Amino acid sequence: MSEITPDLVRHLANLARIDLTDAELLRFTEQLSVIVDSVAKISNIVDENTPATSHPIPLNNVFREDEIRPSLTQADALSGAPDSAQGRFKVAAILDEE
């Protein structure tokens, strides 16, 4: 059995900033247990000698000249924002009032 518990799912959802309902918490715990149990078998077919692949096609990093190019205007960049003020994104308080 996997180690997926409601407490763990609550913790992961909190890390991912998703405020799950209690019903979702129970359903996801059950479903994620089944998925994790199923996918866990892959750790049996690889060992420390198997190299990892992060990217399908080998590509080298490339550099370009640091030139000024056209980019979004401030108004364009803010056009989809739920709220803005003085040309900036406006958000709720970062810190709790203490």
Next chain:
Amino acid sequence: MTELIKKTASELIELMHSGEVSSVEITQAHLDQISKVDSQIHSFLVVNAESALATAKDVDARRKAGEVLPMLAGLPIAVKDNLTTVDAPTTAGSKILEGWIPPYDATVVTKLRNQLMPILGKTNLDEFAMGSSTEFSAYGPSKNPWDISRTPGGSGGGSSSVISSFQAPLAIGSDTGGSIRFPAAVTGTVGIKPTYGAISRYGLIALASSLDQIGPVARNVLDAAYLQDVIAGHDPFDSTSLPDSLGSMVEAAKAGSLAGKRFGLIKQLSGEGFQQGVRNRFAEAIKLITDAGGEIVEVDCPSFEYAIDAYYLILPAEASSNLAKFDSVRFGMRVTPEGNPTIEKVMSATREAGFGPEVKRRIILGTYALSAGSFDKFYGAAQKVRTLIQRDFANAFSKADVLISPTAPTTAFKFGEKVADPLAMYLNDIATIPANLAGLPGISVPIGLADEDQLPVGIQFLAPSYKDGLLYEVGAALESTLEGIWGKRMIDFAPKLEVN
């Protein structure tokens, strides 16, 4: 003019070039079909009739004035709604982006505009392309035109159903684990996932960046080739886009041939556990390939057994990171709980309200796969499986030029059949996922109808990276052989839709 919608894109291009038909006539014929059938099929999330007709009028005027226009000028197209467009809302099938108008066009969309192609609208998809049926779209599912009680596949079920219900001659899709090829197989259409990096991903709302690839959805192989030729190419805005051209796919499709090539029958995907009607059509296709001078060899890819498991760790891991940007700050929905909440509370409430169940499931799974303590066992191991799969492919391509399998284990499934069981849903992609993990190209071509349900079956060809042309060459040849036998095209078998 209803006949216009039954023509292939290649035929429509010729009709426009010879001056027999105008772009406005073609565009209007497809818009008429959209008004007739889309209330039933629900391929489109938004239809842009006015701007499509404006482009068509512009093309007709310029062609009349004798101007030399791009190859596909005037040919209408539909675009999957996970590609940004400045003149239409882009939602990726999610409530969290409802009504969002992006401030820039995706590179692929810019290329379509440069070709002067009227963009008919944006097509439906599973939310953020997570799914195999469009049942996870926040805006309701698309229907399969062959049987509207069944799904058109996913995630690109909007693009597959738009082609198979004659609402557009061409469409753009994106394929992360089969989202172009699986919907193509179950709707009797052609879908291609090109080599990773062949087409710029700039402006594609990312699902899993190391797997995502944009590609053509079409009624036949040559049509798809025309589209790939105009959307491919290096893009300085996408650092993973390939620096060199892969050559002309249209030439490859026109050269169509099966003779003298070695076709690798993948032992692990040769049909065990697949629906009988799928196996029957696949066996017939193998015989046709042999009759045409192709050689069949069996290849062994033992790691493919673990492809789905590795995929469902790599994809959620990358997705959990990519979807962090939907945080209620720069775009999309914002839900502010009562009281005087901090930004973190606003983010959590917004993401709870804005994301659907499959997206939440995968974000949480990905967060788990990447977390300290699980990383080596899950994400790290999955990346190693990726290496094993690449080795299996390298070994297989030392014995064969092209690999073959059915595209999907079953024909189109019914709504609700798999939606509550994530693992059952994931199995649809068993044959398509290995290509994404290895970055190589694949095509699905229709090969007939399954005996038991009279629904379309597809064959998948896979080629080594950069050899997309080979797929067009063998795909076009098998297609033309089958059309010779049937006396018509696959799509002509589709039942007539009841119209409003």
